[in-house]
Amino acid sequence: MEATLSAGTARVGQSSTNTAPHPTSLELPGVFEGALRDFFDSRRELVSNIGGGYEKAVSTLEAFVLRGGKRVRPSFAWTGWLGAGGDPNGSGADAVIRACAALELVQACALVHDDIIDASTTRRGFPTVHVEFEDQHRGEEWSGDSAHFGEAVAILLGDLALAWADDMIRESGISPDAAARVSPVWSAMRTEVLGGQFLDISNEARGDETVEAAMRVNRYKTAAYTIERPLHLGAALFGADAELIDAYRTFGTDIGIAFQLRDDLLGVFGDPSVTGKPSGDDLIAGKRTVLFAMALARADAADPAAAELLRNGIGTQLTDNEVDTLRQVITDLGAVTDVETQIDTLVEAAANALDSSTATAESKARLTDMAIAATKRSY
Amino acid sequence: MEATLSAGTARVGQSSTNTAPHPTSLELPGVFEGALRDFFDSRRELVSNIGGGYEKAVSTLEAFVLRGGKRVRPSFAWTGWLGAGGDPNGSGADAVIRACAALELVQACALVHDDIIDASTTRRGFPTVHVEFEDQHRGEEWSGDSAHFGEAVAILLGDLALAWADDMIRESGISPDAAARVSPVWSAMRTEVLGGQFLDISNEARGDETVEAAMRVNRYKTAAYTIERPLHLGAALFGADAELIDAYRTFGTDIGIAFQLRDDLLGVFGDPSVTGKPSGDDLIAGKRTVLFAMALARADAADPAAAELLRNGIGTQLTDNEVDTLRQVITDLGAVTDVETQIDTLVEAAANALDSSTATAESKARLTDMAIAATKRSY
Numbered sequence: 001m002e003a004t005l006s007a008g009t010a011r012v013g014q015s016s017t018n019t020a021p022h023p024t025s026l027e028l029p030g031v032f033e034g035a036l037r038d039f040f041d042s043r044r045e046l047v048s049n050i051g052g053g054y055e056k057a058v059s060t061l062e063a064f065v066l067r068g069g070k071r072v073r074p075s076f077a078w079t080g081w082l083g084a085g086g087d088p089n090g091s092g093a094d095a096v097i098r099a100c101a102a103l104e105l106v107q108a109c110a111l112v113h114d115d116i117i118d119a120s121t122t123r124r125g126f127p128t129v130h131v132e133f134e135d136q137h138r139g140e141e142w143s144g145d146s147a148h149f150g151e152a153v154a155i156l157l158g159d160l161a162l163a164w165a166d167d168m169i170r171e172s173g174i175s176p177d178a179a180a181r182v183s184p185v186w187s188a189m190r191t192e193v194l195g196g197q198f199l200d201i202s203n204e205a206r207g208d209e210t211v212e213a214a215m216r217v218n219r220y221k222t223a224a225y226t227i228e229r230p231l232h233l234g235a236a237l238f239g240a241d242a243e244l245i246d247a248y249r250t251f252g253t254d255i256g257i258a259f260q261l262r263d264d265l266l267g268v269f270g271d272p273s274v275t276g277k278p279s280g281d282d283l284i285a286g287k288r289t290v291l292f293a294m295a296l297a298r299a300d301a302a303d304p305a306a307a308e309l310l311r312n313g314i315g316t317q318l319t320d321n322e323v324d325t326l327r328q329v330i331t332d333l334g335a336v337t338d339v340e341t342q343i344d345t346l347v348e349a350a351a352n353a354l355d356s357s358t359a360t361a362e363s364k365a366r367l368t369d370m371a372i373a374a375t376k377r378s379y
Numbered sequence: 380m381e382a383t384l385s386a387g388t389a390r391v392g393q394s395s396t397n398t399a400p401h402p403t404s405l406e407l408p409g410v411f412e413g414a415l416r417d418f419f420d421s422r423r424e425l426v427s428n429i430g431g432g433y434e435k436a437v438s439t440l441e442a443f444v445l446r447g448g449k450r451v452r453p454s455f456a457w458t459g460w461l462g463a464g465g466d467p468n469g470s471g472a473d474a475v476i477r478a479c480a481a482l483e484l485v486q487a488c489a490l491v492h493d494d495i496i497d498a499s500t501t502r503r504g505f506p507t508v509h510v511e512f513e514d515q516h517r518g519e520e521w522s523g524d525s526a527h528f529g530e531a532v533a534i535l536l537g538d539l540a541l542a543w544a545d546d547m548i549r550e551s552g553i554s555p556d557a558a559a560r561v562s563p564v565w566s567a568m569r570t571e572v573l574g575g576q577f578l579d580i581s582n583e584a585r586g587d588e589t590v591e592a593a594m595r596v597n598r599y600k601t602a603a604y605t606i607e608r609p610l611h612l613g614a615a616l617f618g619a620d621a622e623l624i625d626a627y628r629t630f631g632t633d634i635g636i637a638f639q640l641r642d643d644l645l646g647v648f649g650d651p652s653v654t655g656k657p658s659g660d661d662l663i664a665g666k667r668t669v670l671f672a673m674a675l676a677r678a679d680a681a682d683p684a685a686a687e688l689l690r691n692g693i694g695t696q697l698t699d700n701e702v703d704t705l706r707q708v709i710t711d712l713g714a715v716t717d718v719e720t721q722i723d724t725l726v727e728a729a730a731n732a733l734d735s736s737t738a739t740a741e742s743k744a745r746l747t748d749m750a751i752a753a754t755k756r757s758y
Binding site for chain 1: 429534537550571573581585
């Protein structure tokens with residue numbers, strides 16, 4: 001649920017070199033999509049040589065990547081680079097755009113594989129990739145199990161996106177020095193997000209109800225992957241000093257966690273007409289959020305009847321009335337106030353880290369806007 | 380089934396530099412395993428910081444990678460580098476070993492994900508990764524579906540192996556020039572093997588019975604991935620000229636396809652005590668091999684009753700007697716002779732390409748040994 005994360009705009013333009021002039025005042029998502037489109041074009045011949053229907057399957061991946069999303073991670077990376085002193089009109093800006101856009105291919109793998117793991121059937125209003133191939137298999141009356149075929153193809157296309165993410169950043173045109181600086185960040189980011197995904201399913205399976213376990217998922221699956229490491233990557237692309245990198249990472253971690261906490265609140269209290277998800281979706285889906293863990297901890301300490309209601313309700317097909325009851329229980333326990341306080345504290349700490357950093361004034365303003373959009377009360 | 384692919388031996392030794400002396404006359408697999416072990420060590424702190432049981436899951440991946448396999452792909456890559464003129468006693472040899480060993484992490488992803496796709500329960504005498512986590516989930520009586528949990532963890536660990544393959548080659552210590560030469564080979568190899576895997580499941584689902592479809596899978600899932608591209612990678616690491624690269628690629632493609640054709644024969648005619656698989660395993664598993672496609676093409680042209688026997692039998696739980704009958708049908712149709720002739724032709728073409736190349740005499744001898752081991756009649 002990234003409805004409130006805004007990507008902002010880019011001004012890649014007025015190149016002073018003799019190459020073709022950069023587009024001016026384009027929205028960032030469009031700029032990243034252009035880079036992704038070029039990358040897919042660069043792979044077409046290789047894929048077409050392999051033949052046998054591979055090209056058609058890859059075109060499904062391409063459509064998935066190009067169809068949407070707010071390009072949040074590349075936007076943070078780009079803004080991190082700008083804030084460190086990157087020149088959007090300089091000759092190296094295009095390479096930076098390509099390197100940042102490569103994050104969207106990591107994200108494509110994460111989404112395609114996560115949708116298998118979560119057994120999700122739709123994303124962005126379209127069937128998920130595994131469901132699309134399952135439907136194709138069924139429609140064509142092919143042999144074997146349709147669901148298994150869909151998952152198999154989606155596993156392979158997710159792998160391809162992950163492999164191509166590397167290809168894209170490696171071929172981005174950034175300098176060898178920049179590539180060397182980026183390398184450990186790129187590595188840590190992928191190791192962390194896969195760790196966050198593992199912790200998520202493992203906590204759920206083990207029935208780990210602690211706030212600490214839920215917070216660890218927020219830290220690695222959301223905060224590090226969505227904001228902290230993209231900003232760090234941008235800083236590394238430029239060659240920023242350790243002080244700015246520290247400030248970015250603090251800002252990114254705090255805002256990333258605050259964003260997830262806001263998302264947790266929306267998942268229980270959000271208006272379906274705004275979130276696009278059923279009322280109380282996280283409760284029905286059985287998501288072990290920090291919000292829920294905090295409510296449970298308070299209930300266990302002071303209100304056994306409330307604890308029983310929460311434990312019996314989570315992960316079941318709740319009616320609207322039952323959702324309302326659980327909302328009231330969670331609110332009455334003080335968990336909503338707890339989470340709102342945490343969000344406020346995190347946003348303030350993030351703002352302090354950013355304000356006292358050496359980031360450019362323009363990027364501070366933009367990052368602050370992005371932070372507010374990501375964490376503001378909107379239900 | 381790689382029982383006959385020999386990795387040969389390495390002589391990484393007698394370093395003339397002031398660094399620690401290289402191990403002498405070590406078997407190649409052990410050298411690659413040492414490099415892989417060092418790589419896993421280098422990731423331990425990052426993984427341990429993430430916490431929450433991630434380290435334990437990653438140790439399962441580590442055990443899987445270190446436990447076995449013949450290290451065929453790194454061995455071909457290393458031999459390709461040697462054959463182009465690489466100095467195993469030079470100061471750059473360790474970096475080349477690391478770059479070659481990274482192929483084993485790509486292979487770990489391929490195996491872990493393929494075992495999900497093929498619903499395989501054992502590999503190398505151990506439970507497959509998804510079955511290991513499925514068993515853990517069941518044993519610990521965690522909540523949710525055990526099989527789905529096992530697959531979810533295995534998807535994530537396969538992704539991690541793929542991401543780490545990139546990290547390992549990027550951090551191998553090869554020169555920026557070598558890295559630039561290797562980049563397109565590395566990219567093509569992964570795009571091809573994922574294509575080969577896709578074609579494999581897609582042909583089976585669509586019921587594509589043509590020799591051409593089966594041969595395309597051999598080309599990309601086996602030949603390019605196992606021999607052609609590893610040799611190409613080795614040549615690119617050294618900076619070999621286009622002529623040697625062409626010779627390697629011809630040799631690798633031909634031997635790779637011949638190896639798969641030999642494997643096809645073993646899958647139907649192999650002695651279970653040698654192959655470690657049930658008699659007629661490929662027939663029962665419903666594998667659409669070139670051998671089977673050739674038999675079917677001949678049957679369709681001349682013997683409708685044989686065609687019916689083949690189509691009704693493939694992919695069913697055949698008794699030993701039924702396997703014997705199908706073997707006889709395939710032999711009588713002339714398909715075995717066809718395939719043996721193809722193997723001979725390919726091995727000869729490969730030998731010619733290698734002989735007339737500028738590869739060193741020692742590497743020619745070694746590659747010839749590896750080719751013979753991979754393709755010789757052994758049932």
